[in-house]
Amino acid sequence: MDNFSAVGTLRGMSDPRAPRPARRLLGLALLAIAPVVAACGGGGDDGDTVTVYSGRSEELIGPILDRFAEETGTSVRVRYGDSAELAVLLAEEGDRSEADLFISQSPGALGYLDGEGLLGTLPADVLDLAVEGAKASDGTWVGLSGRQRVLVYNTDAVDPAELPDSVLDLTDPAWSGRIGVAPSNGSFQDFVSAMRVELGDEATMSWLEGLAANDPVIYANNNAITQAVGRGEVEVGLVNHYYNLRLKDELGDAQRAENHVFPNGDVGSLLIVSGASLVEGADAADPATELVRFLLATEAQTYFTDETFEYPLAVGATPNAVLPALDFRSADIDYDVLGGDLASTLEMIREAGLEG
Amino acid sequence: VSVAVAVLFALPAVYVLWRTVGLDADLGEVFSDSVAPLWRTIQLAALVSVSATVLGTAMAWLVIRTDLPGRRVWRILAPLPLVFPSFVGAAAFLAALAPDGLFRTALEAVGLSAPDRFRGLGASWLVLTLFTYPYVYLPVAARLVGIGSSLEDAARSLGDRPRVAFRRVVLPQLRGSMLAGTLLVALYTVSEFGAVQLLAYDTLTRVIEANRIFDQPRSFAAATILLVLAVVVVVLERLVRRRVPETGRVGDRPAAPLPLGRWRWPSLAGVLLVLVLALIGPLAALAQWAWRGLARADQAGAQLGEDLGELLTPAWNSAWISTLTAVVAVLVVLPVAHLTARYRSRVAGPVNAAVVGGFAVPGLVIALSIVVFTLNTPALDVFYLTIPALVLAYLVHFGSQAMRAAEVAVASVPDRQRESSRMLGAGSVRRLVTVELPLMRPGLLAGGGLVLLSTIKELPATLLLAPFGFRTLTTRIWQSYTDGYLADVGLASVVLVLVSGALTWVLVLRRSDALA
Numbered sequence: 001m002d003n004f005s006a007v008g009t010l011r012g013m014s015d016p017r018a019p020r021p022a023r024r025l026l027g028l029a030l031l032a033i034a035p036v037v038a039a040c041g042g043g044g045d046d047g048d049t050v051t052v053y054s055g056r057s058e059e060l061i062g063p064i065l066d067r068f069a070e071e072t073g074t075s076v077r078v079r080y081g082d083s084a085e086l087a088v089l090l091a092e093e094g095d096r097s098e099a100d101l102f103i104s105q106s107p108g109a110l111g112y113l114d115g116e117g118l119l120g121t122l123p124a125d126v127l128d129l130a131v132e133g134a135k136a137s138d139g140t141w142v143g144l145s146g147r148q149r150v151l152v153y154n155t156d157a158v159d160p161a162e163l164p165d166s167v168l169d170l171t172d173p174a175w176s177g178r179i180g181v182a183p184s185n186g187s188f189q190d191f192v193s194a195m196r197v198e199l200g201d202e203a204t205m206s207w208l209e210g211l212a213a214n215d216p217v218i219y220a221n222n223n224a225i226t227q228a229v230g231r232g233e234v235e236v237g238l239v240n241h242y243y244n245l246r247l248k249d250e251l252g253d254a255q256r257a258e259n260h261v262f263p264n265g266d267v268g269s270l271l272i273v274s275g276a277s278l279v280e281g282a283d284a285a286d287p288a289t290e291l292v293r294f295l296l297a298t299e300a301q302t303y304f305t306d307e308t309f310e311y312p313l314a315v316g317a318t319p320n321a322v323l324p325a326l327d328f329r330s331a332d333i334d335y336d337v338l339g340g341d342l343a344s345t346l347e348m349i350r351e352a353g354l355e356g
Numbered sequence: 357v358s359v360a361v362a363v364l365f366a367l368p369a370v371y372v373l374w375r376t377v378g379l380d381a382d383l384g385e386v387f388s389d390s391v392a393p394l395w396r397t398i399q400l401a402a403l404v405s406v407s408a409t410v411l412g413t414a415m416a417w418l419v420i421r422t423d424l425p426g427r428r429v430w431r432i433l434a435p436l437p438l439v440f441p442s443f444v445g446a447a448a449f450l451a452a453l454a455p456d457g458l459f460r461t462a463l464e465a466v467g468l469s470a471p472d473r474f475r476g477l478g479a480s481w482l483v484l485t486l487f488t489y490p491y492v493y494l495p496v497a498a499r500l501v502g503i504g505s506s507l508e509d510a511a512r513s514l515g516d517r518p519r520v521a522f523r524r525v526v527l528p529q530l531r532g533s534m535l536a537g538t539l540l541v542a543l544y545t546v547s548e549f550g551a552v553q554l555l556a557y558d559t560l561t562r563v564i565e566a567n568r569i570f571d572q573p574r575s576f577a578a579a580t581i582l583l584v585l586a587v588v589v590v591v592l593e594r595l596v597r598r599r600v601p602e603t604g605r606v607g608d609r610p611a612a613p614l615p616l617g618r619w620r621w622p623s624l625a626g627v628l629l630v631l632v633l634a635l636i637g638p639l640a641a642l643a644q645w646a647w648r649g650l651a652r653a654d655q656a657g658a659q660l661g662e663d664l665g666e667l668l669t670p671a672w673n674s675a676w677i678s679t680l681t682a683v684v685a686v687l688v689v690l691p692v693a694h695l696t697a698r699y700r701s702r703v704a705g706p707v708n709a710a711v712v713g714g715f716a717v718p719g720l721v722i723a724l725s726i727v728v729f730t731l732n733t734p735a736l737d738v739f740y741l742t743i744p745a746l747v748l749a750y751l752v753h754f755g756s757q758a759m760r761a762a763e764v765a766v767a768s769v770p771d772r773q774r775e776s777s778r779m780l781g782a783g784s785v786r787r788l789v790t791v792e793l794p795l796m797r798p799g800l801l802a803g804g805g806l807v808l809l810s811t812i813k814e815l816p817a818t819l820l821l822a823p824f825g826f827r828t829l830t831t832r833i834w835q836s837y838t839d840g841y842l843a844d845v846g847l848a849s850v851v852l853v854l855v856s857g858a859l860t861w862v863l864v865l866r867r868s869d870a871l872a
Contacts, residue, residue, distance in 0.1 A: 246840035
């Protein structure tokens with residue numbers, strides 16, 4: 001429990017890196033002026049403004065973007081939203097998009113845009129900043145931070161000794177009716193895609209069917225599952241690791257749950273990468289590339305791991321002390337193998353009867 | 357004018373159909389897969405429509421027409437459950453049912469046990485009823501204020517007992533307003549996503565959302581089904597309405613409060629129970645989140661000041677954009693309402709359907725259709741990602757709420773009064789300003805109020821279409837919620853309810869004479 005007294009101060013007021021309101025307000029003021037300036041220029045942006053579509057929320061990246069603007073004098077304007085919805089927006093905008101950089105919380109959204117030919121190419125020296133396995137071989141995206149898939153469990157209802165060593169064991173009838181799942185959620189879909197890469201479609205399909213046969217409780221998203229496990233509504237849930245850390249910070253002892261990492265690089269605990277891509281045809285490709293470089297530098301990487309308990313992905317960056325050491329083999333999933341065939345992942349989930 | 361308005365409002369439908377055809381969806385397969393979610397959507401919409409209509413009408417009658425204790429306070433609070441963005445409302449309800457939550461504690465205190473899992477049809481029905489009854493409450497309350505009491509008094513002086521007088525005299529005069537509200541509740545429920553998703557009730561909107569990126573043909577085909585469902589709802593409502601006699605009488609003397617007698621205290625308990633479930637309870641759960649976060653920080657006072665400071669700009673943005681949208685919406689739909697309510701012309705039906713149908717389309721689809729429209733219309737692309745485009749999206753989505761209220765308002769101006777003012781030689785503008793507008797005012801304000809409350813909590817269109825850097829309270833709440841910053845969700849939600857409450861009071865209730 002020592003860990004969580006540390007967590008309290010991480011996002012508390014005593015942290016010198018915490019955003020100051022003055023800085024935020026300044027940022028807001030700058031951002032408020034940006035559209036006026038852009039409108040005067042006939043809608044196109046000049047080379048000194050980077051336009052970012054960010055699936056990562058303002059709370060988790062805004063202060064770092066402000067720092068970049070301060071240091072380089074490049075102004076940054078941001079559209080925040082859900083990764084998948086921003087990807088659909090980018091596709092609708094096509095070559096009229098003003099976006100230069102897309103930051104996605106989900107590899108799936110990047111894969112979709114890659115398939116539509118809407119991603120540019122990052123230079124090799126930027127790709128080199130990230131650890132192996134956390135970047136696209138063709139340079140279309142680079143990982144900024146990672147979220148680990150875990151099994152969150154209610155500490156009142158589950159004895160840690162009975163927790164399985166592999167996500168594949170959750171099809172055991174012993175877990176019938178006890179598992180929370182979010183099949184409509186991007187992270188779960190990304191995880192199933194990764195499983196297809198690792199184990200093949202047949203094994204993945206039979207696992208999905210086994211899970212469905214175990215009568216899982218369906219939820220909307222990771223957040224909903226983690227809250228439900230925390231209040232004892234369901235015993236365990238397949239989620240990303242940081243929600244429970246976040247909620248313990250928010251709710252204290254009322255969040256009665258812990259994370260279980262499937263050991264030995266199990267596919268159930270792989271890392272879901274949150275990445276950045278240049279948008280094809282970006283007007284401000286150069287400053288946008290500089291921004292990516294900045295996001296992989298120490299200051300930003302430390303911010304990511306301390307603010308959200310994510311795993312930093314730059315070479316040499318240290319994860320926050322509350323995070324268990326990561327087996328990096330698990331990040332080594334080449335989504336490109338699926339060739340953008342993510343619709344099939346949804347179809348498999350649906351066919352297994354896991355919709356909802 | 358009306359045709360132009362209709363074209364604007366038909367944009368989302370055109371977009372959806374165009375995409376469904378263009379993406380070459382395997383319609384047969386999608387339709388057969390969609391039967392179950394469609395049936396669930398219909399069940400929920402039917403149940404919520406009935407219960408919200410009963411609840412909204414009862415609340416309006418008690419709060420406007422009777423001597424219910426504290427009614428002036430309840431009049432301000434009664435429309436407010438509408439301000440919760442649906443995912444916040446549902447999340448707060450779930451939090452209140454958590455082991456240490458307010459509702460569970462209260463239930464256990466009186467010896468009842470709360471359900472272990474609050475989900476599915478029953479849960480969605482309860483939550484949506486509580487958060488949508490104001491769609492019925494506002495127009496019915498406006499109508500009750502307008503019709504006065506002379507007919508009812510006459511009926512009672514002729515020997516009818518109060519209950520009989522209500523059924524024979526008051527209820528028939530309310531039917532138009534009730535139906536207007538029911539229609540909105542039905543369409544809202546059909547297009548609802550946030551709450552049913554959290555409460556794990558699998559409807560058509562889930563099919564649209566879950567497939568929006570990897571399986572777009574399926575997503576758009578489901579949206580087409582939703583459109584068809586919306587048209588069916590609109591047609592049904594028109595069929596029912598045609599059989600409702602329009603007994604438009606307004607402007608007689610204001611009603612004296614009806615004494616409730618021995619029903620006074622039970623009625624008060626009922627109104628209180630509704631407000632606790634729909635407003636106070638969820639608000640307390642949100643405040644508890646905020647409080648936990650503040651108590652955790654070292655200096656709670658300084659932290660509160662800082663967080664509130666960060667909410668100032670979003671709060672101001674939320675306030676002015678929703679007010680602007682409400683005004684624009686009333687101005688735009690008034691001519692259409694005039695057309696459909698006064699003259700049963702051939703264009704009126706389709707125009708009306710186009711306006712009303714906009715409410716049944718999920719916000720994401722509306723936003724994308726406006727993106728495509730502004731970017732691909734030569735002179736309009738300069739408006740892309742500007743306030744006018746955002747207001748247009750709100751208007752297309754929520755115009756129907758002003759529309760139905762405006763129709764009822766237009767219909768409530770007695771022909772006699774219009775005729776006599778015309779015979780006295782007043783020009784059409786003067787007639788409108790001096791005779792008709794004052795009579796329509798409660799109805800128009802109620803309609804504008806609905807648009808205001810809907811706009812202030814709108815999320816998907818705001819995220820995709822707002823100018824860079826334009827944040828509202830709702831976008832902040834959503835961002836904090838997705839990342840699990842519950843204290844920030846709580847604080848911003850409390851501010852959202854306060855801002856909405858203040859706006860409703862200043863702009864709608866206070867100006868609507870006897871509404872407050």
